[in-house]
Amino acid sequence: MSARDFHLVMIKPTHYDDDGYPIQWLRSAIPSNTLASLNGLAEAARDRHALGEEVRIHLHTFDETNKRVRPAHIAAQIRKQGGRALIALVGVQSNQFPRATDLARKFMAEGLPTAIGGFHVSGCISMLDEMPADMVGLQQEGVSYFAGEAEDRRLDMVLRDAFNGTLKPLYDFMADLPSLGGEPTPILPSRHIQFTAGSHSSFDLGRGCPFQCSFCTIINVQGRKSRFRSADDLERIIRENHAQGINRFFITDDNFARNREWDSLFDRLILLREKEKFDIKFIIQVDTLCHRIDGFIEKATRAGVNRVFIGLENINPDNLLAAKKRQNKITEYREMLQKWRAHGATTYAGYIIGFPGDTKEAVLRDVEIIKKELPLDLLEFFYLTPLPGSEDHKVLLSKGTWMDPDLNKYDLNHRVTHHPKMSDAEWEEAYREAWQNYYSDAHIETVLRRAAAHGKGRPGNKLFLMMWFKLMVECEGVHPLEGGYFRLKVRSDRRVGLPGEHPVPFYARYLAEIVSKHWAYLSAVWRVYRIYRRVKASPDRRNYTDLAIAPMDGTLEEDLAMIRETRGGTEAVARQVRDAALRKAGKDRARAATPS
Template sequence: MDLRDFHFIMIKPTHYDDDGYPIQWLRSAIPSNTLASLNGLAEAARERNALGEGVHIHLHAYDETNKRVMPGKIARDIKKRGGKALIALVGVQSNQFPRAADLARKFMAEGVQTAIGGFHVSGCISMLDEMPAELVELQDEGVSYFAGEAEDRRLDQVFRDAWDSDLKPLYNFMADLPSLGGEPTPILPSKHIQFTAGSHSSFDLGRGCPYQCSFCTIINVQGRKSRFRSADDLERIIRDNYEQGINRFFITDDNFARNREWEPLFDRLIALREKENFDIKFIIQVDTLCHRIENFIEKATRAGVNRVFIGLENINPDNLLAAKKRQNKITEYREMLQKWRNHGATTYAGYIIGFPGDTKEAVLRDVEIIKKELPLDLLEFFYLTPLPGSEDHKVLLSKNTWMDPDLNKYDLNHRVSHHPKMTDTEWEEAYREAWESYYSDEHIETVLRRAAAHPKGRPGNKLFLMMWFKLMVQHEGVHPLEGGYFRLKFRRDRRSGLPIEHPLVFYPKYFWQIVSKHWASVAAVWRVHRIYKKVKASPDRRSYSDIAIAPMDKASEEDLAMIKETRGGTEAVAKSARDAALRKAGKERAKASASA
């Protein structure tokens, strides 16, 4: 036993399913960027002896989506090894706060210092005049909070306070967002990455967003002034991860297209791929105007971007305006998606259901329009959710408007407020039927045909991804972003306040769920795989075309249902024409000035 040991235990909590069990998998899909970032910062603190010579800092990381967290066992291990410890529940979103609170109370009961950080804490402190009751209650029990970002050696202060058994109730850095340049590499040991789907990890190259979307928490947590890592930082991140066999990455920047250093960053990745033969691939997130940036899509795909998530959000201009998402232009959607398709990238898009102008009929109509007229591969649906830390939440709170008190439901996959036009039932039906419509066998076949028609289409990859989304929603009852392979449940890990089920109830039910879900999944995969084989075997698959992928002039595009049948579409076309005329006039003036 060494009393000069300090244990820093980083835990990224999951959240509970509707039955009160943590959502966990044998293999989860998306690695935690927060966990990788904090682990990298903690490794740097250890290397510089943040607690002085002679104190050994031990780091332990848990991603609860794929690793069971047992507070009692962890506490016993700490006591056995000796020294002091700090439990850090990191990256806690609003829907994860109930789970984080349950874990925190268990660790505190074991006598282990505990702190919570993440978007829920930071968002509430950023936007609300008073700390919410759930935060106050837990703080009164001795849990500390960390608001803001941990770069700029801020962990050193927290480590010293924990070593002195004198944690502050709140570490608030919201008014001082740090630079990212030169900061330590976001990295997790490969032993943690093996529990995700493939050799994937994640990191960010920029934080902050200049836009003002009212449903977004990022602008109020990470700020509206963008901060970036350098190309040298990026290369170090890639090399450090590549050395331990990690070569697939999710760049978590909310909008990579607004990173002013995008070109040097892509150029560095291109050099690694083309000059040093690095086998690296990336998923990035962009806005709907990225195709206007000269060479952006071309360089992105050369750099290894093979999947791109696009903040489409809606095809109704009035809804976009109501949410202050003025940057989205529905007249640009089709051209942008076609350009990504032509360069071989798989396109994802998020679509929000529940804007003030929505009705069930309008939502389902718009989904049909998207299926027919936009060459999207994957579409993810979300409830419009007043997330703590967003302007929407603050407005509803100020008006004393009902919002569901159960934070566990704030995962964008549950309805947590009422709608001005739809009943609660209609809203829930619109959400459920939107998923069913887009991931119907008929539309899966359409997407596969579009992919098979293009030399870079990768229909097999499209099949896998579409079936993943379909099965997570239909058979696992979770959003695909929370999905994984083989659901794990542990009887005693149930949410506080709910009874622990008797073994003769829990285990037969769990076994039946495993069997029935896998049987249904196998049947669905077999059925759709036959469609895939038919598409692949079609001798004329290269000649397939439809409205979404066919070239079209501007006059014809104005006849699209997306323009004609959605409210505000005509005005959007007119504005697009005016903007194009102004851009043309500006170019002509610049040309004339240069000639003079």
């Protein structure tokens, strides 16, 4: 190799745990969508000789959740092979920015040009009048930033500048978000998949969201105008991934139900599944009104959607209104979840703790209501977090309100500000006890009984998923979506600024953690597996029912505690009654005006 060789090293960084060690696993949960997208764009740039016919582009990809990143080793390999290089830290979220900063400085010390892109950079550029001081300092050290999206051959511009030694301090494309149609396939080399949960990968079919939730960064990073890939794009993504043994996918669109091409996209998947016998399954994200779209749930499950994540967020209408999440109607929750259940889909929901009206007692009360009245399978809890790039963050910053300066904590799993009604301790207790109460043995049994009562319920799958969520939180102290199998720790990779530990106590503690965690895993799994066997063996399991799965009787169900316990709930029912009466009156007038 020579100076006519160019190395693009794409790294998706992890973030640090509370002890300062990178969160890394022997096998992580799901491959990075951003890494797949950037790798697909880079492969296309390489194939069309974006740096000229005489320049060979070499691509290197690292997902730090399952692969250790050693800057000195990478730099030595590049020097040995020869050529120029760019280190690209991609898809960096706010909680990953401290880790990305530490890695960037190490690569810069090795003489390698380095750039950082992702939601943190894009969100700050989009929403703040001035770049945060830590970003400014890193930029002054020579690190470049990329804000926006790299489609439409924008990556080519960065590669050319890096190759010519003229990398700009900032590439800002936030005002010009590109179309997705016809763009290269998001794909990762198959070697990445073997270090994840298996034959899983992820991609997006649309970006942007029309809603205005104040806690959300997507609307300010990807825009409020939705952009989509075509059915042909989707088929190409499936075929290219399927060719290397990948048949399970997470479609990362924030709200697939608002993709105006959902019908043609599902039709193409149905064709692949039913005519060509592709064994493919999907996880999608939707809103709480998706069941009102005629045929959406039916086609989704026929197309292979067997898990669906729903942005429930809260069951208190006053909280939803405060967060500008006006599209969520709690009077629709139960019917919507029952429809997904009827078609055999496993339902996940996100639930945010820390809205202004919350108290510890109200949060725990609402969790009990959800357990009793909604046929949810999995519930994920999050702290209300003012993420950089969100309206909440901008408002608090403008008011001078305290926010934790350590971005590593902005993972939705740590409290980073104060609450107007709860003390810090109460807020943390509410969060911790919400997880414990929902994933209690008693409620796990309830979910298993609901699943066993339905022909498409898959109670074994429910058992696995609930135990995954329970054990990641209780044993590993991480959110389930950033979890994995067998935690890896390297003593020398500790966060910059924290003291290095002596090998003897470090490895003694690490070994003790491994033993105690696996004992906790085995104990919990054996205990709950016995519940599962009892449920499966019950001769009348098909006859089980409870309030959550009882048939809808066509009434407004004002007696539900979810409705009755909040002022907003009773007002929502009153509006629904009023709207129904107005619709009926309109129909009556129309009939009266129609000649017989």
